[in-house]
Amino acid sequence: MKTILFLLLLFPFAGGFLLALIGRYLPRRAAEWIGCLSVLASLLMAILAFPSAGEKRSLFTLFDWIRVGDFSASMTVSYDPLAAIMTLMVTFVSSLIHLYSVSFMRNDRDYVRYFCYMNFFVFSMLVITLADNLVFLYLGWEGVGFCSYSLIGFWYSDVVNATAGRKAFILTRIGDVAFGVAIALFFLFLNQFSISAINAKASSLNAGTATLLALLLFWGAVGKSAQLPLIVWLPDAMAGPTPVSALIHAATMVTAGAYLLMRLFPVIALSPAALLTIAAVAALTGLFSALAALGQKDIKRILAYSTISQVSYMFLGVGAGDVAGSMAHLIVHAFFKALLFLGAGCVIQALREEHDIFKMGNLRHRLPAVFWLYLAGAVSLGAIPPFGSFFGKDRILLSTFSHPEAVYKVLAVIGELGAVITVLYTFRMFFVAFLSRPSAPEGLEKRDLQIPKFMIWINLPLAILAVFAAGLDFPEAFGGRAWLSRYLASVPGGTPLFPISSGFERSAEIGSGLLNIAVLVTAYFVYRPEGRFLRWLSPAALRETLGAILFHGFYLDRFYQIALVGPYQKMAEVLWSKVDERGVDHLFEDTGIALRLSSFGLRRWTTGRLSTYLKMLLLGLMAIISALALGWYSLR
Amino acid sequence: MIVPYGNVLLLAVTLFFVGAVCAVARRNLLMILIGVEVMLNAAGLALVGASLKWQSLDGQVFVLFIFAVAASEVAVGLALIVYLQRRTGSVNADHYHRMKG
Amino acid sequence: MTFYGVIFYLLAIVVLVSTLLAITRRQVVHAVVYLILSFVTTALLFYLLGAPFLAVLEVMIYAGAIMVLFLFVVMTVRLEPQEGTKGETLRQWLPAIVLSFISFSVGGILIFETPTSRLVLNTAVATPMAFGHYLFKSYWFPVEIVSFLLLIGLVGALYLGRQESKPSREKGENPS
Numbered sequence: 001m002k003t004i005l006f007l008l009l010l011f012p013f014a015g016g017f018l019l020a021l022i023g024r025y026l027p028r029r030a031a032e033w034i035g036c037l038s039v040l041a042s043l044l045m046a047i048l049a050f051p052s053a054g055e056k057r058s059l060f061t062l063f064d065w066i067r068v069g070d071f072s073a074s075m076t077v078s079y080d081p082l083a084a085i086m087t088l089m090v091t092f093v094s095s096l097i098h099l100y101s102v103s104f105m106r107n108d109r110d111y112v113r114y115f116c117y118m119n120f121f122v123f124s125m126l127v128i129t130l131a132d133n134l135v136f137l138y139l140g141w142e143g144v145g146f147c148s149y150s151l152i153g154f155w156y157s158d159v160v161n162a163t164a165g166r167k168a169f170i171l172t173r174i175g176d177v178a179f180g181v182a183i184a185l186f187f188l189f190l191n192q193f194s195i196s197a198i199n200a201k202a203s204s205l206n207a208g209t210a211t212l213l214a215l216l217l218f219w220g221a222v223g224k225s226a227q228l229p230l231i232v233w234l235p236d237a238m239a240g241p242t243p244v245s246a247l248i249h250a251a252t253m254v255t256a257g258a259y260l261l262m263r264l265f266p267v268i269a270l271s272p273a274a275l276l277t278i279a280a281v282a283a284l285t286g287l288f289s290a291l292a293a294l295g296q297k298d299i300k301r302i303l304a305y306s307t308i309s310q311v312s313y314m315f316l317g318v319g320a321g322d323v324a325g326s327m328a329h330l331i332v333h334a335f336f337k338a339l340l341f342l343g344a345g346c347v348i349q350a351l352r353e354e355h356d357i358f359k360m361g362n363l364r365h366r367l368p369a370v371f372w373l374y375l376a377g378a379v380s381l382g383a384i385p386p387f388g389s390f391f392g393k394d395r396i397l398l399s400t401f402s403h404p405e406a407v408y409k410v411l412a413v414i415g416e417l418g419a420v421i422t423v424l425y426t427f428r429m430f431f432v433a434f435l436s437r438p439s440a441p442e443g444l445e446k447r448d449l450q451i452p453k454f455m456i457w458i459n460l461p462l463a464i465l466a467v468f469a470a471g472l473d474f475p476e477a478f479g480g481r482a483w484l485s486r487y488l489a490s491v492p493g494g495t496p497l498f499p500i501s502s503g504f505e506r507s508a509e510i511g512s513g514l515l516n517i518a519v520l521v522t523a524y525f526v527y528r529p530e531g532r533f534l535r536w537l538s539p540a541a542l543r544e545t546l547g548a549i550l551f552h553g554f555y556l557d558r559f560y561q562i563a564l565v566g567p568y569q570k571m572a573e574v575l576w577s578k579v580d581e582r583g584v585d586h587l588f589e590d591t592g593i594a595l596r597l598s599s600f601g602l603r604r605w606t607t608g609r610l611s612t613y614l615k616m617l618l619l620g621l622m623a624i625i626s627a628l629a630l631g632w633y634s635l636r
Numbered sequence: 637m638i639v640p641y642g643n644v645l646l647l648a649v650t651l652f653f654v655g656a657v658c659a660v661a662r663r664n665l666l667m668i669l670i671g672v673e674v675m676l677n678a679a680g681l682a683l684v685g686a687s688l689k690w691q692s693l694d695g696q697v698f699v700l701f702i703f704a705v706a707a708s709e710v711a712v713g714l715a716l717i718v719y720l721q722r723r724t725g726s727v728n729a730d731h732y733h734r735m736k737g
Numbered sequence: 738m739t740f741y742g743v744i745f746y747l748l749a750i751v752v753l754v755s756t757l758l759a760i761t762r763r764q765v766v767h768a769v770v771y772l773i774l775s776f777v778t779t780a781l782l783f784y785l786l787g788a789p790f791l792a793v794l795e796v797m798i799y800a801g802a803i804m805v806l807f808l809f810v811v812m813t814v815r816l817e818p819q820e821g822t823k824g825e826t827l828r829q830w831l832p833a834i835v836l837s838f839i840s841f842s843v844g845g846i847l848i849f850e851t852p853t854s855r856l857v858l859n860t861a862v863a864t865p866m867a868f869g870h871y872l873f874k875s876y877w878f879p880v881e882i883v884s885f886l887l888l889i890g891l892v893g894a895l896y897l898g899r900q901e902s903k904p905s906r907e908k909g910e911n912p913s
Contacts, residue, residue, distance in 0.1 A: 606735075606736065607733060607736055608732075608733040608734060608735035608736030609729060609730055609732070609733045609736075610665075610668070610729040610730075610732060611660070611661075611663060611729050611730065611829070614659055614660045614668070615660050615832050615833065615836070617660075618656055618660050618833065618836045618837065618840075619836055621656075621840060622836050622837075622839055622840040622843075625840050625843050625844060625847075626839075626840075626843050628847075629843045629846065629847050632847070633850070637739050637741065637742070637857050637858070637859060637860070638739065638741040638742055638745055638785065638786070638857065638858045638859075638860060639741075639742050639745045639746075639857065639858060640854060640855050640856065640857050640858070641853060641854050641855075641856050641857070641858055642848050642849055642851075642854025642855060643745070643749075644745075644786070644858070645848045645854065646845060646848055646849075647749050647752070647753075649841060649844045649845065649848065650753060650841065651752065651753070651756060653837040653838075653840060653841045653844075654753070654756050654757060654760060654837075655756070655760075656833070656837050656840075657760065657830070657833045657834055657837045658759075658760035660832070660833035660836075660837075661829045661830045661832075661833040661834070662760070662829075663829070664765060666765050666807065666810065666811065666814075667760070667765065667768060669807075670759065670760070670765075670768060670769070670772060670807070671760065673772070673799070673803065674756055674759075674760070674772070674775075677775075677776065677779055677799065680779075680783075680791075680795075681779060681782060681783075684782075684783050684786045684787075684788050684791060685786055685858070687786075687787075687788070687863075688786045688787050688788075688858050688859075688861060689853075689856065689858055691861060693863055693867070693868060693871040693872075694875075696788050696790075696791055696863055696868060697868075697871065697872050697875075697876050699788070699791050700791065700794065700872070701879060701883055703794055703795070703798045703799065704883040704886065704887060705883070705886065706798075706799070706803065707798055707802060707803060707887070707890070708886055708887050708889070708890025708891075709890070710803045710806060710807075711806065711890045711891070711893075711894040712890050712893045712894050712897070714806055714807065714810045714894070715893065715894040715895075715896075715897035715898045716897055717810060717814065718810060718813055718814060718897070718898055719897045719898065721813075721814045727814060
């Protein structure tokens, strides 16, 4: 078992390492095979390990990493049901995306770098998923941050991409600092780095400490998962290749924040204040980003804001005390979001790098297979019952609503509002982009690029899973088996803190399902192709302002730019020109000049003349005699 | 009863530094050598005084060796000076500055 | 102030004055002559301090051999009488005098702080026979080494001073 887990982590790392060393010298196919096979092998390992999850013994030490005096941090993994599910999902989605990437990046010359970073990313993500030791987890945390930065700025010759990468890195760093502090505090208070030990000893923390730790962890998760107020990096991160967006910024890295909170749930559950904060921020983020997604034109940016919104549901679930529900949504989200991104990638490539949905259209005839796959994804995202994320999202909302405090009911309503808008923007995206438009120029189809069939069909498994994933956790209220909930029941937080009464559950779900369908129909009428939607809305000025606000994500990014980035850059400039150039450089230069002058001065002693040297001899003699005298005198 | 031991030492020290001044301040190579001779002589004087004070013959034996060494050193030094004079025509110490760094 | 004390101080004055004169002469020959006087007086001092054998040796070796050697070399090496221009005199002498004075002061302090310096020396004589006995009893090995050293000095001096048997010898001997 230990070997299987070890190999699970080793394969992507070895793949990345091998590619980094010799990838350049291999033929293209070989490098692509190495990249994909390593992740596929990991998937195999995950499948092999899966049956053993939930057994008594779940901790395995893979490698004794740091051992300094009393302090030791070893690479320990903890394979409980939560980790098992997550591992399976990560490896599965990563494998599919790697295979997709082979054909997506078929014309790119930097494929070695791409696959190398992707492999390292998978390794780091698996470390986060499995790690028991917090320092080891931090290693993976930083690893995904770095790989994300490298892959966002993959086409770095365009400075926009590089800037986006840097922005992502800096913003997640702000969160990482809090996470690092939390790790240190864990060691300080509990003298432990092991998650399982911390969870076991969690009850020994008092409420204040637990709140502090939970909030620090939450801040770290906020950075990594792009929740308010650190959301501004994710829309810009769409500058990277689409498979990267699919893998990192949809299925895996952004969910790492929620996953961390789920792993350390016993600590967080000790503090009601922290739970409330998490839930409140999550609900607000959900609504915020859903509205922002409604105003976007770039298909990838819509999906980015959508990711922020959906991840916030996972956080909401954690805040409500329902880890299993969050996890269910996380898994389904991974499937449909990856599907949507990959489908968008197909569309973008076929339409020659067109991102604007208003310039697409009539894709039913141009890319029929993508049309149906994308529809599957949209249905899953929009939570159209009984498919996709419907049951997961509703379960989260119901858990929130069942919370005894009144605040949570408000948050549940906000969440429901967000869900409604989700349907709206999802199908806005779908209808505008995919249905036929009369205004589209006629000869457009002829300009389309032929994309490899493989790229399209690799999405099929994702589509099937996305649509029918509801089966994973079909609620018992409707006669289902709720397999996932049962599976995760042994995990801390697996059973919801505030169980939902089944009668209420039934009626609520039916109600929200009908609501979703109603919104879907409304969206059709608003956004259908004939272009009559222009007349439905209020006067043009208001619509434009509203549209602009939504488009710019409530100007949050602009605000950060003015308030934080601008002054910082100004200060950096001043420090550079005044302090660094003049001060520090001059300091060094003058030191050098002073040294040279002194050496010139000293050089005058080496006259090569006997008389000088004799003088020096006498001087030395005097010094020695004086020293002896001093020493002798002080001894008396 | 002659003099206090310190006086003998003081005389020797004075002579020694007179010789040191001569060696350091003069430019003529021969004068430098003369300064060295004076210094050696002063050392010998100190040793004889010490030998008298401690009533031991070791001091005087050492002076004998100093004489021998001084003699051979002077011989070689003067031979060098003659050689230099033949080669470069000058016994001024300032003339030899090829090792200037 | 005993009789011997008076003699000591007289001799000390003579030594000091003659040495001082020796080092300040422009002509090397003058300096050598004064130095011979200084050495002879030192020999007398040795005799006073109970080392007659050494006194004689001082006259023989130092004043007799070494200084004469100096005179020979002065004769061979035809020197320019002046030594540097007038202006440089202070620059030459001042550092040496200052440094020496400081060292001398320190040395003087050292001497007069030790209690043993106040002990008055008693007269004693080391007869040559006793000296010889002692020398060859305890220090025979250094004697052998010193003789070897003298041999080396001899060979070195011979080698350095040899005339080169080449036609360019004529040019080399011309003073420039």
